[in-house]
Structure formats: C-alpha cells, structure tokens
Amino acid sequence: MPAPPEPSPGCPGSPASPVSTAEGLRFAFGTLTALPVAVTRWDRPAARAGMLCAPVVGLVVGALAAGVGLLLLLLGAGALLAAVASVAVPAVLTRGLHLDGLADTADGLGSAKPAGDALRIMKQSDIGPFGVLTLVLVLLAQVAALAQAYGHGGARGALAAVVAAVAARLALTVAARHGVPSARPEGLGAAVAEVVPTAAAVGAVLVVTALAAAGGAFLGAYDVLRAVLAVVAAVAVAELLLRHCVRRFGGVTGDVFGGLAETAATTALVVSSLG
Template identity: 80%
Template sequence: MSAPSPTSPSDGLRFAFGTLTVFPVRVTRWDRPAARGGMLCAPLAGLVVGTAAAAAGLLLLLLGAGAPLAAVATVAVPAVLTRGLHLDGLADVADGLGSGKPAGDALRIMKQSDIGPFGVLTLVLVLLAQVAALVQAYGDSWTRGALAAVVAAVVARLVLTLAARAGVPPARPEGLGAAVAGVVPRAGAAAAGLAVAGAAAAGGALLGADGVLRAVLAVLLSAAAAELLLRHCVRRFGGVTGDVFGALTETAATTALVVAALG
C-alpha cells in the first residue's frame, strides 16, 4: 500500500471548515494526514465562528437592542454556523450517559434521532447558562462581551484538537470520531493549547490585567472541564464519537462564558 501523499495547509483548513462549519468548503481529502491538519486548524474555525457571533451581538447593541437580545444572537450564530451539530452531540451524550446502560447500548441510544429527557434538560440548562453569562458580559461592556464570544468559540474548537490527540481511541469503527481519533501528536496538541492561551491573553489585554487573567483562566478551565468529560466518555463508551466531540465543544464554550461573567 502506498503512503498517503503529503498534505498542504489548505487540506487542513478545508477539513476543519468543511466538517466544523456550514461554510461551503469542499473537503478534498478524508484521510488521516488531512484529519490531523484539520484538527490542528480547528481553533481557526472557532475564530471565524466567534467573530461572526460577536459581530451579531455588537450589531444589535449598535441598533439599540439591550444585552439580552445581543446575548441570544451571540449564542444563536454558532448554532447556525454548525447546523446545531454540537448541540445535538451534547444532547446525545447526555442521553447516553444518563441511561446508565453498558457502552454498546448507550452508543445505540446516542445514534437514535430523537432526544430524550436528559438531552432536553442539558440543552436547556447549557443554553440558559450561555445566554445569562453573555448578558452579564455585555452588560459590563461591549468589549468584554465580544471578547467572551470570540474566546469561547476558539477554546471550544481547541478542545477538539486536544481530544483528537494520540492515545484517545474511537468508540466506533466509523464516523467522524473514528476519522479524527488519535490523529494529533501530543506535542502538536500542546502547542495548539499554548497558542490559543497566548492569543486569548493578547485579546484580554484590551481590558487590562484583569482581562488577561480572565481570558487565560477561560482557556485553562474550559480545557480542564472538557478533559474531565472526555475521560468520563472514554471510560463509559470505550472511546470518542462525533457526539462526544460536540459535547466537548459546548462544555468548553459554556465554561469559558461563565468565567467571562464572573468577577
């Protein structure tokens, strides 16, 4: 069998934007090298999504809407730009974990098209938490709200990079989880984490020393929360799935927004 041809930066970008957003980007390669590049580029997709979300919130503020409407728009934009896949994954994982059933049965529950009570409750609480946190941030200043939206979206995709690191197995032999599980070298995942933390700190500098601290804490605590969920899912399901990646994304985003609202 011949070795895969070398990937270009565009292969990784296409994979990231083609699988993580609704932007009309055609994924030209669906192999492990392209998946590696795509997962390393995932925070860049988050930057675009977060910028769009912040722009929607700021536009409403400019038009005279209050912080609540701006917060709702900021939460809605990432859902639209991802076809709601991450929220759907969160609900499916909540149903799978809440079922208390063995891994095989839990995975079957997660593949069903309907959403159970655990999924509904989790979605409601997560969306309420995200909106409430953004109301607080926008109420303090438009800069703080916009920065919170961008940082949350970026770190939400960073945790995908971290979850795709070597050593994390797939729960199924097919699907997005199997395509990206274990493709990112640990050194690459660590470098992506440091890069995002540094960029968040630079953005937080717009709000002074407190903004720097808050931005870095948002990255660290979001990554920690996602890591706890990741390990629990690996223990319960035997590995990761596309739904697990979605749940990690929403967990990290919510944590980052809550951190932005504190203090």
C-alpha cells in the same frame, strides 16, 4: 456532526502526500461548520491538519458571533438580546450539530447502560429527557453568562464570544490526540481519533492561551487573567468530560466531540462573565 467517508490510504491522500494549509483548513471548516466548503482529502494526514486548524474555525465563528452581538448593541438592543444572537450564530453555523451531539452524549451517559447500549441510544434520532434537560441548562447558562459579559461593555462581551468559540474548537483538537481511541469503527469520531500528536495538542493549548491573553490585554490586566482562565478552565472541564466518556463508551464519537465543544464553550463563557 456529519459522518465523513472513511479515510483512504490511496493517492492523493496517502501518508506520503504532504498536506497543505488550505487542505487542513478545508477539512476543519468542512467538518466543523455548515459552511459550503468542499473537503478534498479524508485521509489521516488531512484529519490531523484539520483538527490542528480547529481553533481557527473557532476564531471565525466567534468573530461572526461577536459581530452580530455588537451590531445589535449598536442598534440599541440590550445585552440580553445581543447575548441570544451571539449564542445563536455558532448554532446556525453548525446547523446545531454540536448541540445535537451534546444532547446525544447526555442521553448516553444518563442511560447508565453498558457501552454498546449507550452508543445505540446516542445514535437514535430522537432526544431523550437527559438530552433535553442538558440542552436547556447549557443554552440558558451560555445566554446568561454572555449577557453578563455584554452588560460590562460590548468589547468584553465580544471577547467572551470569541474566546468561547475558540476554546470550544481547541477542546476538539485536544480530544483528537494520540491515546484517545474511537468508540466506533466508523463516523467522524473514527476519522479524527488519535490523529493529533500529544505534543501538538499541548502546543495548540499554549498558543490559544497566549492569543487569549493578548486579546484581553486590549481591555486591561484583569481581562488578561480572565481570558487565560477561560481557556484553561474550558480545556480542563472538557478533559474531565472526555475521560468520563472514554470510560463509559470506550472512546470518542462524533456526538462526544459535539458535547465537548459545547461544554468548553459554556465553561469559557461562565468564567468570562465573572468579576
């Protein structure tokens, strides 16, 4: 993910300056997507609002991914091609930054080196064998799971794509909570680390879970359960990865955030494909 300027305590981004919803959304879309959104505030209050708005970014990304998949199905394409397209849309909308973060995190964890050396490996521009293998397996899992969901109907596949995208960004909100430090003094990880109050992170999980249940209700009772389990499992698996990264690296980085997003998305898609 792109490294923003360091948050400034000065005006207009001072802690005393209230953050509007528009500024929070600008921060979220400007840092979590490649959409041409101008971020006007880089201070901690803006980062807090932006990370709390992260699931909204997921909703937009997921809706676009589902829309492309449904369009291909409407034109006569099979479930597999629709799944490939739906997986490609989030990658395009982030310029592959979350996937790159996943690969770098895998290389850092797989190196088995001390935290400082692992962080240097993650910062290198090339991708090592652990990163390549992780990317291949994750993308195959996402496509296979989404193809399975589309195979049960366009509506189920579309719901899976949206839930996965929202859950991926929800994992970022949770990872930016108080008590999860940054591994580096600079970069996006430092800009958003510990900006979200724990209670607000829990609230975001509850809201997203409720909305996923509401989306599943349009398809049936079992789809309500599946959507809820997809969100809960995505957050839980991402939390396990987050804790491991904090132990290994001493905190979070922009790469770790990308890895968490892809891990949560994959988990949600796998759960959505079951049954």
